[in-house]
Amino acid sequence: MTSRTKILLMVFVGAAVSLGTLVAQAQKKPAIAYPAYPNDPRKWRHVKTMVIFSKDNKLFNRFGGLHNVYVNDIGWPSLKAGKPYPDGSVFALELFDISTPQGAIEPRGRKALYMMKKSSKVYTDTGGWGFEVFQAYQPTGSLKDMKECFSCHAKQKNKDYVYSDYME
Numbered sequence: 001m002t003s004r005t006k007i008l009l010m011v012f013v014g015a016a017v018s019l020g021t022l023v024a025q026a027q028k029k030p031a032i033a034y035p036a037y038p039n040d041p042r043k044w045r046h047v048k049t050m051v052i053f054s055k056d057n058k059l060f061n062r063f064g065g066l067h068n069v070y071v072n073d074i075g076w077p078s079l080k081a082g083k084p085y086p087d088g089s090v091f092a093l094e095l096f097d098i099s100t101p102q103g104a105i106e107p108r109g110r111k112a113l114y115m116m117k118k119s120s121k122v123y124t125d126t127g128g129w130g131f132e133v134f135q136a137y138q139p140t141g142s143l144k145d146m147k148e149c150f151s152c153h154a155k156q157k158n159k160d161y162v163y164s165d166y167m168e
């Protein structure tokens, strides 16, 4: 190998390594930490409750069940005012299985906890929001790709990517 080829090879390997690092960085955004008791979402503001009980609703396969949405104190004033959210705002959607005994709809075990956290400089590919999913009561996130969540939430661009509205 001539020294020129060697140099070229080194430049090529160097470029490949930095490209690899860049790609890895692009995919690996800091995860959202599990909101453990006593600072869990049930301590935050309750935003809304919804029951998706039939296939007539297009979210049934994914989000069938009863869910409660919560927002933390940083996000709450923006929800109320219908304004963009400051960094540190967090929403949580807690989804339960349901049973329907004696004409009532009751929540059963938790299916999953969905979270979104605003950090505009970190989550630049997904509208400034990080997304995460915790299955059942598992404290480790299971989400592979935040874009999967953003594919829907992107439609809410005019509401800073949030679906929920403030209810009087």
Ligand code: HEC
Pocket: 048, 049, 050, 059, 069, 091, 092, 093, 114, 115, 116, 131, 132, 133, 143, 148, 149, 150, 151, 152, 153, 161, 162, 163, 164, 165
């Ligand atoms: C198929 C479309 C769709 C996908 C995909 C989706 N969402 Fe949502 N998401 C919604 C809708 C619709 C609501 C509003 C539910 C309601 O009105 O109670 C919502 C609400 C939320 C909320 C409460 C805040 C808000 O925007 O109202 C969080 C948190 C949330 N989703 C997280 C996630 C996470 C994490 C993922 C990825 C695993 C995800 N979502 C994927 C449609 C979607």
